[in-house]
Amino acid sequence: MVRCPGLGDNNFSPVSPNIVTLQATVYVPPHPLIQHWLGVVRDRHTPGALFRPALGELGRWLTYEAVRRDWLPLTATTVETPLAAATATFIDPMVPVVLVPILRAGLTLLEGSQNLLPLARVYHFGVVRDEATLEPTIYLNKLPAQLDPDTRVLVLDPMLATGGTLMAALEALVSRGAQPAYIRVVAVIAAPPALQKITRHYPQVQIYTAGIDETLNEVGFIVPGLGDAGDRSFGTM
Structure with a gap:
């Protein structure tokens, strides 16, 4: 079993022994709820009308998990309740938060993430993978020329298979000033080659x-996986 640090001594990922060293x-x-919605999107009989919102729910709950561990800086202040003054803690509005959906399937995770981080800026990043070589090609990059080094970045990429697409996004982000320690990735399914x-x-x-x-498999799809997340979401199978 591969241990997933930070979730407690009894929390492990359901994978076979020795398949990946992280x-x-x-x-x-x-x-x-994450387990439930994962089962929904894995099922080949789930229609697109349910598949898309199921991915949105996974975007919501995985984002909740991603941001709750020392990622969003907080600031303390005092507010007036209807009865008296009270101390209050808010997310620091001076620290930029950015969402980067990897097109096109990453759009399905975006709504769930935006519901939790409504003030975050959204920069789309489009990548297409060559079906023969499995190499990624960037066809859209809406990232700014420079990012504040304190920017918190959440990358939304449903399927981490070979890792090529995510690597392209991370390289683009880091080259613009993003700090790896402030980058977190939300993915529905991951495979050992990408994680390694x-x-x-x-x-x-x-x-x-x-x-x-x-x-x-031989064409770079995750097995058992859930198929092509983009095609299933947008009815282009």
Whole structure:
């Protein structure tokens, strides 16, 4: 079993022994709603009309898990209740928060994340993977030329298979000033090749995923996975 640090001594990801050695933090939250919605999106009989909102729910709950561990800086102040003064703690509005959905499937996670972080800026990042070589090509990059080094970045990428797409996004973010320690990734399913690649190059980046599957097939799809998240979401199968 691969341990997922930070979730307690009895929380582990459901994968076979020795399939991946991680150098960074990969969380598989044991939340019952995450498990439920993961089952919904895995089912081949789930229609697109339910598949999309199910991914949105996974975006919501995985974002909740991703931001609750020392990521969002807080500031303390005093407010007036209807009866008296009271101390209050708020998210520091001076620290930028950014959401980066990886097109196109990452759009399905965006609504759930935005519901929790409504003031976050959204920068779209489009990547297409060559079906023969499995190499990624960037076709859209809406990232700003420079990011404040204190910016908190949440990358939304449903499927971490070979890791090429996420690597391209991380390289673009870091080259613009993003600090790996402030980058967190939300993914629905991850596979060992991607996790090994990402954690080797960016060990400070934390990854939050609903499940870790064992392998990829000959065309780079995660097995058992959930199929093509983009095609199933947008009816283009």
